[in-house]
Amino acid sequence: MPWFISIFLLFLMYGLYGGLVLAPADYQQGESYRIIYIHVPAAWMSLFIYMVMAVNGAIGLIWRIKMAEVVAISSAPIGAMFTFLALVTGSIWGKPMWGTWWEWEARLTSELILLFLYLGVIALYNAIEDKRIASRAVAILLLVGVVNIPVIHYSVEWWNTLHQGPTVTKFDKPSIHISMLLPLLSMAVAFKFYFGLGLLVRARKELLHRERNTSWVRELLLDE
């Protein structure tokens, strides 16, 4: 655990220093563009975590593996958090650059739907007492919701959006300078480690709750 946290902090420190201090200002947006170093990694995480959940949901549905169910539901609050942060930091960035906090356009709306999907998953899980059944219901909802993921990703290409197009995830060379790209990627790695950390903490709690009546939990608790 300590080394895990150390790697997270290392990437975070470099990402923040490189992004806020070393990288030059943007030629169009000036210093305001520096919100990119949290906004874009948070948005990437919102999609990444959803896919992690959908895959684990499917594994739980097909092979009935308990651990996959636990991973799927334990990721949900972290995914919801990153989606929320992507929306909020985007809104704060949008105000000075677009002149509005919010616009009902494709990228923003589909990301908002993603937030509702996450909240729906959490609510559905909490509504069903039997957690094995709850996990199966959640997995089905997750798989249906996957349809939203390509919509979010391609929204800036399919529709004429206010949101700018992709700068990094393009097949040709990314249209971003290396001094801006490196801290951005570093922040993305840091957020991945944060997800690992948050998942560990939540999965532990979820497992303890689910297995509270088993002998191994009883032995574990009485041993101290």
Next chain:
Amino acid sequence: MNSIMEFLNMGGYGAYVWSAYGITFVVMIIAIVIPLRQHATLRKRLTSQLKRKNQS
């Protein structure tokens, strides 16, 4: 001193940039602290339940 003020000012966008970073880090810390505390509470509750059962 001047360069620090300049850094915080962020070319006039300081309020936007720093509020975005501030909200992000506060939320990220809370999102770790809450499950840690929930885990500790659950553990305590289960342990005391078990001990009570063992005594009776």
